[in-house]
Amino acid sequence: MESTDQNPATNSDPSAPPPVRSADSEPAARVPGEPSAGQADLEEVRAQLVQVTQERESALAAAQQAAATAHDRLAALQQAMLTAHRRAVLAENSGQVVPELVQGATADEIDASIETAKAAYARIADSVRASTLPETSPLPIVAASASPRGEAPTDDLSPLQKITSALGRNGR
Numbered sequence: 001m002e003s004t005d006q007n008p009a010t011n012s013d014p015s016a017p018p019p020v021r022s023a024d025s026e027p028a029a030r031v032p033g034e035p036s037a038g039q040a041d042l043e044e045v046r047a048q049l050v051q052v053t054q055e056r057e058s059a060l061a062a063a064q065q066a067a068a069t070a071h072d073r074l075a076a077l078q079q080a081m082l083t084a085h086r087r088a089v090l091a092e093n094s095g096q097v098v099p100e101l102v103q104g105a106t107a108d109e110i111d112a113s114i115e116t117a118k119a120a121y122a123r124i125a126d127s128v129r130a131s132t133l134p135e136t137s138p139l140p141i142v143a144a145s146a147s148p149r150g151e152a153p154t155d156d157l158s159p160l161q162k163i164t165s166a167l168g169r170n171g172r
Helices: 037-092 107-132 159-169
Strands: none
Touching: 037 107
16 A cells, blocks of 8 residues: 655655744744854854964963073073183193184083193193203303403504493493
8 A cells, every 4th residue: 555645744755855944943043244143153163263372372482582592591601601610721821722622512522622732731841941052152151250241461462442342341
């Protein structure tokens, strides 16, 4: 027997058209230009999202600026500590190193450069000593009893040289 029921809600035929709603079940007609309640909520959420995004970006920029400032301060502090370490090492080895050769980006590098600076100083000192010490003395060796203030023998001098010598001793 065939189903004579014309109510589509009870009809199990899949090819049947969807049920028709009554006038009471239809959504209210929208007035053009006025947002619906769902759209107003959506706009409010969107505005909140934009505000939260801006606040987050502002906080991120402030945090990045604070990190950059902290990094700069840390770098300055490390440089000051490195300079102080270099000064201390130079003071410890004063007169034993070439100061210009004591350098490095870390305390370990400065400590390692000390040996190079000491070796360079030793080479320079040896070179200076070797160049300033003559092999033979160019001046004659004079006895301690020979006084430069003593009078020169006048026997071999001419009369003019004798007069000049005498005037030179009197300060004229």
